[in-house]
Each structure stands twice: as structure tokens, then as C-alpha cells.
Amino acid sequence: xxxxxxxxxxxxxxxxxxxxxxxxxxxxxxxxxxxxxxxxxxxxxxxxxxxxxxxxxxxxxxxxxxxxxxxxxxxxxxxxxxxxxxxxxxxxxxxxxxxxxxxxxxxxxxxxxxxxxxxxxxxxxxxxxxxxxxxxxxxxxxxxxxxxxxxxxxxxxxxxxxxxxxxxxxxxxxxxxxxxxxxxxxxxxxxxxxxxxxxxxxxxxxxxxxxxxxxxxxxxxxxxx
Amino acid sequence: xxxxxxxxxxxxxxxxxxxxxxxxxxxxxxxxxxxxxxxxxxxxxxxxxxxxxxxxxxxxxxxxxxxxxxxxxxxxxxxxxxxxxxxxxxxxxxxxxxxxxxxxxxxxxxxxxxxxx
Ligand SMILES: [Zn+2]
Numbered sequence: 001x002x003x004x005x006x007x008x009x010x011x012x013x014x015x016x017x018x019x020x021x022x023x024x025x026x027x028x029x030x031x032x033x034x035x036x037x038x039x040x041x042x043x044x045x046x047x048x049x050x051x052x053x054x055x056x057x058x059x060x061x062x063x064x065x066x067x068x069x070x071x072x073x074x075x076x077x078x079x080x081x082x083x084x085x086x087x088x089x090x091x092x093x094x095x096x097x098x099x100x101x102x103x104x105x106x107x108x109x110x111x112x113x114x115x116x117x118x119x120x121x122x123x124x125x126x127x128x129x130x131x132x133x134x135x136x137x138x139x140x141x142x143x144x145x146x147x148x149x150x151x152x153x154x155x156x157x158x159x160x161x162x163x164x165x166x167x168x169x170x171x172x173x174x175x176x177x178x179x180x181x182x183x184x185x186x187x188x189x190x191x192x193x194x195x196x197x198x199x200x201x202x203x204x205x206x207x208x209x210x211x212x213x214x215x216x217x218x219x220x221x222x223x224x225x
Numbered sequence: 226x227x228x229x230x231x232x233x234x235x236x237x238x239x240x241x242x243x244x245x246x247x248x249x250x251x252x253x254x255x256x257x258x259x260x261x262x263x264x265x266x267x268x269x270x271x272x273x274x275x276x277x278x279x280x281x282x283x284x285x286x287x288x289x290x291x292x293x294x295x296x297x298x299x300x301x302x303x304x305x306x307x308x309x310x311x312x313x314x315x316x317x318x319x320x321x322x323x324x325x326x327x328x329x330x331x332x333x334x335x336x337x338x339x340x341x342x
Contacts, residue, residue: 058309124260
């Protein structure tokens with residue numbers, strides 16, 4: 001994988017922490033290759049149910065806490081973050097056309113060579129599927145000579161069965177500490193999950209966290225025109 | 226958020242009786258329940274900033290788990306599984322129930338000012 005062949009990467013995911021769980025290894029490699037990365041983060045994860053473990057957030061304080069965690073992770077990963085201002089769990093009820101135009105205008109401004117988003121229909125969370133669909137639509141609407149490459153990330157359990165193996169698999173193992181640092185920066189969201197992983201690792205004798213987080217897979221989207 | 230003290234919550238609840246108030250009511254088991262367990266179901270519901278009046282408000286419960294009932298002219302508002310509470314800077318009552326790793330399962334919040342959109 002030649003990371004430096006790209007000139008600018010835009011990540012489009014709906015929640016603060018999607019970038020760290022899903023693509024922080026990939027982001028790290030792009031940054032190491034000197035490629036700028038911009039994260040267009042759809043929502044502030046206002047309706048998240050993780051409140052810290054031990055508990056330190058509540059429904060009303062969560063948005064600001066997650067916003068600060070996101071700004072902090074931008075420093076950790078050395079990326080630019082733009083918050084799009086949608087509300088968690090409501091993206092699928094927005095006008096897809098409008099969201100796509102919104103994304104398209106941002107993409108035209110940033111002019112990336114690569115866009116990474118969720119694979120619509122195979123990304124489990126309704127926000128992932130909805131924003132992924134809008135992102136695919138936005139890229140599709142761009143002039144084909146200015147259109148960036150698009151990588152779609154699938155998460156669903158049936159992804160390999162239905163879509164086949166991902167076209168691109170990034171191994172985050174060599175920079176795994178960085179990935180862990182990024183994930184842990186989303187303290188409100190990560191603490192409970194890390195505890196569960198530690199318990200799972202104790203019973204299986206393997207590092208479950210590394211096992212599950214090591215590979216970041218993407219499908220290259222093909223636009224027929 | 227701190228563990229619920231029934232007397233203190235009861236007092237706060239009563240301060241909202243017979244006033245126009247805004248309620249946030251929510252329950253969720255997250256969007257990943259079925260992803261991690263094929264036998265599980267994704268369920269959740271919330272209503273944000275329902276403007277209501279109630280004539281009675283009561284908290285009951287055993288141990289760490291509590292229930293709240295609000296009696297309105299033509300109906301009820303109810304929440305079960307509440308473990309923690311707090312009063313925010315705007316004087317709004319924030320209550321929620323969490324599992325053993327701090328994940329929200331249910332929330333009920335009452336304020337004289339609406340909650341942020
Ligand atoms: Zn997400």
C-alpha cells in the first residue's frame with residue numbers, strides 16, 4: 001500500500017470514535033506518509049449509551065464531553081476535524097438528497113483524492129448506513145474527472161459472506177499503540193468496552209482487543225460512468 | 226451522576242407539580258445488541274421535550290433500582306430501572322439507569338426549560 005500516492009484523505013463517519021475504532025491505523029499510516037486527513041464527523045454521538053466506567057457523563061453533558069474527546073483525538077492523530085452538526089440516531093430520517101449535497105459541497109472545497117466512509121447497508125448502526133449512503137451519493141454526483149477514490153467500510157457479521165473479502169486490508173499491528181491511544185482518548189465511550197475486552201482476554205488467554213481491532217478492511221467503490 | 230436518594234429526588238419531583246415542564250424520556254439497549262448477540266433485539270425509544278403538566282409525582286424502589294411515575298390529567302409517564310440522579314445548572318432533574326459498566330439503559334429528565342435540541 002503506497003500511502004503517499006494520495007494527496008488528501010477525507011473520512012466521513014457519523015460518530016466521534018468511529019474514526020478511532022474503524023480507521024485510526026489507516027489514518028496513522030497516511031499521516032506518517034505526510035498526507036493530510038480531514039475527518040467530517042456527522043454528529044456528536046449525543047444519544048450514545050456509554051457514560052464512562054466509572055460513570056461520569058449523563059445525557060445532557062455527553063455531547064460536550066464527546067466534542068472535547070473528538071478535538072483531543074484530532075491532536076493525537078494529527079488530523080483536521082469538521083463537525084457537521086447532525087443529531088445522533090436521526091441521520092436516516094434526514095433528507096438524503098440534502099445530506100449528499102452538503103457533503104458534496106464540502107468535498108468540492110477540500111478536493112480529496114480519497115474518501116473513506118461506511119458501506120451502506122453493511123455498517124450495523126443506522127447512522128453509519130445513512131451517512132455512508134449519503135457519502136457514496138455525494139461522491140457519485142461529483143464530476144468524474146474530479147471524483148476521488150472511495151473506500152467503504154463494512155462492519156456487519158455477514159459482510160464477507162455477501163460482499164466477499166475487502167479489497168484493502170490495513171494491518172494496524174505495527175502502530176497498534178497509537179490506535180489504542182486514539183480509542184482511549186474517547187474515554188466516555190471506550191472505558192466500558194476496554195473492561196469487557198480485558199475480561200474476554202483473561203478467559204481466552206489472547207489479546208482480544210488487538211485481535212478484533214488489528215485489521216481495518218475497506219471495499220473500493222466502483223462508479224459506473 | 227450520583228446514586229439515587231429517594232427523599233431528595235421526591236422533593237425535587239414535587240417542585241415540578243402543576244407547572245408546564247419539559248420531559249425527556251428514553252430507553253435503549255444500543256444499536257449493536259443484535260450485532261453482538263443473534264438472539265438479542267435492538268429496541269429503543271425516546272421523546273425529547275414533551276411539554277406536559279402532572280399533578281402527582283412519585284419515586285419508589287428497592288435497593289439501587291427505582292421507578293418514577295408522573296400522573297397527568299389524561300395519562301401517565303413512567304420509567305423503571307433508574308439508578309442515578311443529578312440536578313444540572315439549569316435546575317433540571319436528570320435521572321438515568323445504568324448497567325454494571327455505566328451504559329445508559331433508561332433515562333427520565335424533567336425541566337422548566339427545554340433540553341437542547
Ligand atoms: Zn458509530
